[in-house]
Amino acid sequence: MQTNFSLTALADAHVSESEKILRACVHCGFCTATCPTYLLLADEADSPRGRIYLIKDMLEEEKPATPQVVEHIDRCLTCLSCMTTCPSGVHYMHLVDHARAHIARTYTRPLPDRLLRGMLAKVLPFPGRLRLALRVATVSRPIRKWLANLPGGAQLAAMIELSSSFKRRRPTRRLPGATVDRPRGRVALLSGCAQQVLGQNINEAAIRLLTRHGIEVVQPIDEGCCGALVQHLGYESRALDAARHNVDVWTREIENGGLDAIVVTTSGCGTVIKDYGFLLRNDNAYAQKAARISALARDITEFLHELPLQDGVRTTGQVVAYHSACSMQHGQQVRDQPKSLLRRMGFVVREVPEGHICCGSAGTYNVLQPEIANRLRARKVTNIEKVKPQIIASGNLGCITQIGAGTRIPVVHTVELVDWAMGGPLPDVLEGCLG
Amino acid sequence: MTDCYKPRDECGLSSAIKDAATAKMPLVVRGAGSKSAMGRPLGGYAMSLTTERMRGVSLYEPTELVIGALPGTPVSEIDRMLAKHNQMLPFEPMDHRVLFGTSAEPTIGGIVAGNVSGPRRIAVGACRDSLIGVRLVTGRGDVVKSGGRVMKNVTGLDLVKLNCGAWGTLGVLSEVIFKVLPKPARSLSVGLGGMNDTTAIAALTAALGSSFAVSAAAHIPASIGSDSTTIVRLEGSDGSVAYGARELAKLWRSFGRAELIEGDESANLWLRVRDAHWLAQPMDRSIWRLSLAPSKAPHVLADIRQKLGVRYFFDWGGGLVWLAVVDADDAGASVVREAMANTGGHATLVRASSEMRHRIDVFEPLPPAVLKLTQEIKKCFDPDRVLNFGRMYAGI
Amino acid sequence: MSKIRFTEPNREILARRDSIINDLTRLVDPAGLITSTDECRAYETDALTAYRKMPLAVVLPKTTEEVSAVLKYCHDTGVKVVPRGAGTSLAGGAIPSEDAVVLGLSKMNRVLAVNYDDRFIRVEAGVTNLSVTAVVAENGFFYAPDPSSQLACTIGGNIANNSGGAHCLKYGVTTNNLLGVRMVLIDGSIIDLGGDYLDSAGLDLLGLVVGSEGQLGIVTEATLRILKSAEGARPVLFGFPSCEGAGKAVADVIAAGIIPVAIEYMDKAAIEICEAFAKAGYPLDVEALLIVEVEGSDAEMDATLADITAIARANGATTVRESRSAIETAAIWKGRKSAFGATGRVADYLCMDGTVPTGKLSYVLAEISKIVQRHGLRVANVFHAGDGNMHPLILYNANDPSQQSKAEAAGDDILRLCVEVGGCLTGEHGVGIEKRDLMRCQFDDADLVQQIRVRAAFDPRWLLNTDKVFPLDFRCQG
């Protein structure tokens, strides 16, 4: 597509990168058809092609973001379904990141929105604060209906609502790593921020799986948030700081003992870590190191899939609906490995109709855009239930909680199931569910 | 009729029509100039115009599957030419002579003007679907072309389709171009006996909902012969037809024992279906042609039969009903149209006395908004109303 | 720089914008009325991005009645209307005018009825082409026309452009698979043409509406013929060391009376582009590739393929590769269907759509490459060869104004050539604005005048998609 940037604008590395992306888009519209928000809203301004076009105009004209543009970019789930669809290889993720940063720079959000976003950015990436916040949420449950009527209250209410779906998962503390005798490999396992608090059992399962296969697991104590949350909220420099910090931490591990992979059990984080190389490409001090980190990043299922895997020891055969997180299938293009692991363990894996469409979780989206998120969840649950599963498996904590809040069918992380099949403990939520 | 224009070419055709338009003199347009017994009667016009001298194949590229002809070319001539290259007009146009008891050979212009299609219509489309280009002379005498000789073409408005089935009310065709098909290597029929209308249509529906190269599907009820015949025709390569026949027999097991009909017997059967052979005699019966969704056909027929004595059979898997009305003072129009009223389909009075065709709407009456459009279109092709004025609808 | 002209916007209408918008709020649901500059911007162009115009406003009605109310209002107050489906037109058919309201059908996307016994499906016009097949696929049926854009394009747009696709060689294009429409005329009246039966009553207005590019009315519902899928289908890749060989093979297959389901052509440039995206296993060491799909029982496919293979070999085919699995088949078609989009990876393109007699394919291919070279540009060819519908993609740099005009000039030359050899300007993409000014190459004034008169019978004030299809100096006549 034709673009119209001034030479001075193009001198900016971000702009010139975005210009390249825009040039590749031929405005064919294929992506509209697989975009969740276009499916629901049917307005081209809520489609990838439309958003790309609005972003193009905003960047070309070096205009401050307008409320309308912000509204449509905010509605984007960053599910990246559009990138899977795009025949022309348009890197929507980088473009929308740039747009979000531009919005953060040029647009003042209404106060409630600002507070909420600020709070999310200050709480979610920090496990200690998150634990506290969850306690607050539990006590505020009774007032959520009242809250919903305040400006920005719908989002707060959504947050409280959602936090209650964590009930079935016990908040926990961070795990130490695990060593094995004569390891055949050594990996760093990302702790994850929310996951440390809400889904520790996932990493416990991952560690058991890895060590069972002779892989030593390290969990560097000073590792921080991957930066995805702040990145999607438009806090670009914080995201870069988070990236640099983790690059340093893992580089240190590489230098002291070596790493075969940086294993991630939350696909949302995996997508961003795999992108560190790009994020820090213009930072001379970090570009190379970051590229090395990105190259080492693996989703846990990718990593397991490449190992000579042990056999399962339990009676399986349960029907599992595999829900592929957007960050998994679109962000990382990891599609078959999780399913083939589950099949290998003897589960009957069913594909979910409309599997390419987001469940509405999308990081903080279900808090910021509760209405669309709820519609997407309802749609997702209906589709999942069509295949009549006993268990739903997914590779991303966000999806697990989002879907879990909409169905009585238990939702677990893929590795929890694989671990159980190999002799690990039964995941809590499956207690009494497996006949 | 004493006076008749017989132009030899498009130029002559154009000047004839211009003459008529200038004189505001309505013309009856004919192909072979044989049948005044069709459509609404055009009584009392002094002049007619026939395309019988404009004949000959104008373009034939067997390797590109296209043929073009002047309007007065007898269909049989085109068929012969195509047969030399083992090709055919896909839509299997009927030969009206059986029904009208006439002898003049049907012309290709007349076929196009009537969008005349036979049993294969359900598989490969109607005349309008094979027609890819026309030249015509409008009621103003203007020579206009639309479409061309290539299969895919969306350049400008599709006046090709508009004129196909317009019964010469908009323009006189001066050349028509079709895409043609290779003749199937093999053709055979599979039949079932002893079925009532409802189960027969169900059997045809099952066959048409299969993947076995069904090219025609008809049901001739017991009232016509001694026993009912429910048949489908399979066309294609040797292997696929044989395979399809076997599979179809299996598919039809719940309906009865399927019988194979091959060679001339099969071919003759389909000629009779095509030409509505069973309804032709006696000649004084009015004949209707109903087009509707197949699943509705048995009910509509049951409804009509309660009120009227009729002979009938189904083509197009039930989607086309041919109906001869035994005796009724309105040719059965009130009963037929009432039975059709809520089906969405339409009924055409194909054969009836001139008096009857004068009294009754021959073609399905149009809703007001569509009629208005039809009038506007007539006006823009033929403002002086010289061409077959009133043949389709009063005022058109 | 831009060669294509638009009519001067009507100042009086522009001046009334606020009151028009105000009136529209009473006619459609607020969520379906878009008026801010930023949001309207998303509608300013379609897949022919070289041209753009900001509309007065965009309405996205949800019902036929809303469409009727909007059209009646526009008719009564003289406001132009540009219908829009998914905006995938490659001819600029959905590009707005500044004094026009864009009427988008995207919110009318419900499936209304499916009837397997009578083999039809009734849908609203905003339903996408692929989702029609998706609905009926579980029962083994499909909707035949399959434009490459089928994932996104709407049935309404397909009807307006008489869209075709790879599988139309055997099954025909939209007009051959459409049984009926509900449409709204510019004065707001709602009419039904055709229905759930064959051959509509009266004049074939249904046939006229197909391909009329949104100038006769707005289609809001359609009844489509669905077909039972064949038992099996198998695409085969034939690689040729020369374009001429491939072109000749196509002509020979048709001449031999073999009608496969699809014969698609790609030249080297296109093969490389598509393979990079779809990883379909296209041979990279050939100059031209044919994707030929046959269907039926295994025995039947074997027999047909043997005949086709013999013809391909006789024309020098060096590679013959059958798809061995459903996954491979999907990849082969995904590559082909993504061809235009994937071209965006290497360059901007103008996509031509002329049709030529199949016997002229080789000649025209050779001429096209000369023409494009003469203009100093490159070309990739990927198209529906079986019916002679060519899609040369003229590659250029859209940010270089001189290349833009060279590309357009090359396109014009190619289309003139198509007409000269007995073909036409557009086989399936429509005239839009892109080929509007070339209409005189194909039609005499008398032809065009008659078309314009018919158009005026539906829309006497020329309010529907005004700037499209007919040369601008042609409208007042009639």
Ligand SMILES: Cc1cc2nc3c(=O)[nH]c(=O)nc-3n(C[C@H](O)[C@H](O)[C@H](O)COP(=O)(O)OP(=O)(O)OC[C@H]3O[C@@H](n4cnc5c(N)ncnc54)[C@H](O)[C@@H]3O)c2cc1C
């Ligand atoms: C109501 C009705 C329904 C019929 N239905 C069928 C049917 O379903 N199937 C079928 O096979 N036959 C049908 N027929 C018969 C059909 O008309 C003839 O088979 C065919 O038209 C014979 O061609 P002809 O050359 O004798 O034409 P003619 O009898 O001379 O003319 C037939 C019609 O075509 C017009 N016409 C002829 N030449 C041209 C031309 N060059 N340009 C423009 N108009 C021209 C005439 O004005 C006339 O309206 C029907 C007839 C009628 C009246």
Ligand SMILES: Cc1cc2nc3c(=O)[nH]c(=O)nc-3n(C[C@H](O)[C@H](O)[C@H](O)COP(=O)(O)OP(=O)(O)OC[C@H]3O[C@@H](n4cnc5c(N)ncnc54)[C@H](O)[C@@H]3O)c2cc1C
């Ligand atoms: C990558 C790519 C590949 C393509 N491949 C093919 C192909 O293989 N075959 C093919 O035929 N086309 C192809 N096209 C062209 C395009 O997709 C088709 O023309 C399609 O039918 C347009 O549908 P749409 O819904 O996007 O309509 P739009 O682009 O929105 O509109 C197209 C035209 O239809 C009119 N219109 C839309 N909806 C209505 C309605 N409801 N009532 C009246 N008028 C209406 C518009 O005014 C406009 O004139 C391709 C396009 C792209 C971008």
Ligand code: SF4
């Ligand atoms: S699919 Fe890709 S090229 Fe097409 S419009 Fe979307 S982003 Fe642009």
Ligand code: SF4
């Ligand atoms: S990331 Fe998802 S929501 Fe955002 S534009 Fe792409 S497909 Fe739509």
